[in-house]
Amino acid sequence: MYVNTTSPLKVQNLTKRIKNATLVDHLSFELDPGKIYGFLGPNGAGKTTTIRMITGLISITEGEVFINGYDIKKSPQKALSHLGVIVENPSAYGYLSGYENLQQSARLSLKSISSTRMKEIIKLVDLEHAIHNKVKTYSLGMRQRLGIAQALLHEPSILILDEPTNGLDPAGIRQLRDNLKQVARDENTTILVSSHLLQEIEMICEEAIVLDKGKLVDVIKIKDDSTEPSKMVSLLIEVSNVGKALDVLSSFQVVQSTENAIELLVEQEQVPNVVYKLAENRVDMYEMKRKAVSLEDHFLTLTAKGSN
Ligand SMILES: Nc1ncnc2c1ncn2[C@@H]1O[C@H](COP(=O)(O)OP(=O)(O)O)[C@@H](O)[C@H]1O
Ligand SMILES: [Mg+2]
Known part of the structure; x- marks a missing residue:
């Protein structure tokens, strides 16, 4: 057929x-x-x-x-x-x-x-x-x-x-x-x-x-990536004071936070800005790791479609 x-x-x-x-x-x-x-x-x-x-x-x-x-x-x-x-x-x-x-x-x-x-x-x-x-x-x-x-x-x-x-x-x-x-x-x-x-x-x-x-x-x-568009990266940041860090980083998308760490989803170009904001506001940072953005974690957040 x-x-x-x-x-x-x-x-x-x-x-x-x-x-x-x-x-x-x-x-x-x-x-x-x-x-x-x-x-x-x-x-x-x-x-x-x-x-x-x-x-x-x-x-x-x-x-x-x-x-x-x-x-x-x-x-x-x-x-x-x-x-x-x-x-x-x-x-x-x-x-x-x-x-x-x-x-x-x-x-x-x-x-x-x-x-x-x-x-x-x-x-x-x-x-x-x-x-x-x-x-x-x-x-x-x-x-x-x-x-x-x-x-x-x-x-x-x-x-x-x-x-x-x-x-x-x-x-x-x-x-x-x-x-x-x-x-x-x-x-x-x-x-x-x-x-x-x-x-x-x-x-x-x-x-x-x-x-x-x-x-x-x-x-x-x-987007056509021939000009390398902004990529989303997920950052896992270990800080001294999570509450304060959340305040300081309120303009970014927080995926989750634990007792001593927060996870953010940001555009690649914004990574230095995150570091800067933490330093400027004297939030001590012990570690910052980048994670691959996986669908399981973030796709639904990105499209804001909910999981229906
Ligand atoms: N032969 C099978 N019998 C029963 N369930 C299966 C079989 N093959 C895959 N599954 C289930 O079907 C779902 C879809 O699997 P799969 O197509 O491999 O997903 P993906 O490739 O997207 O990871 C999964 O929940 C998997 O456990
Ligand atoms: Mg498969």
Whole structure:
């Protein structure tokens, strides 16, 4: 079955129930070509379950998935020929070179893959220098780029990555972002990146589909970060006098406070201001730590939507 659409991925009332539990609940969204989307939600929100249904790895209880117009249930081969996916950690044969792994993927592809395509894709993911080395010598970031190359060989319209930033350091995340941007631009591939971290999605995506308890919460637009917009950071500050600190910092968003510490959510540029205010008002500070802003902690506060 085929529906006429320009959307590389259209999900309609997608639902997954296992026994009495509803893991994904009538989820609907539609993606535009060539854009990078976040799939954002706290752990347990149902992201992986949704991705597994989209990719045909598990059955769909209710609803439809169309990849480039093809129904994953009724025309799985056609649908999958337009999809590239990396679930969990990228898996490659460590004792083979990156190139040999790519050849292996090319052999498994329904479409014949030219050596020109192989070259093109290796260049796209910046693996030219290491492609003939054994994969067991690769860093996590390199393995991931190899995984992206494998998923892109057959020129899918949509690439889905499930929590690709897990385990990457900030430099690795930045490189992943640059690679994905290039893929979206050069290949006009739509990309869906799942994560439970708002900050990481903000770095990589233009728009985000937000999921909580299996339901669509919101679709949010994210500022173009080419000019590095203000990032929110969470600060954990240990002080001598919490009451006074709260007074002094009343213009900032306080997430929580304990007997000897407060947690603030502030724009990156405001961090020096926080330090200054505490010092100016002689509130002794013993420690200040930055935490990654996680959805669980802060998304609902940020959007002021409440948890309904
Ligand atoms: N096979 C399963 N049987 C029952 N519950 C499951 C199964 N797989 C996942 N779950 C539950 O479904 C919910 C959604 O899980 P998941 O899709 O992995 O979330 P996410 O990827 O957003 O962290 C979680 O509460 C999880 O415990
Ligand atoms: Mg998951």
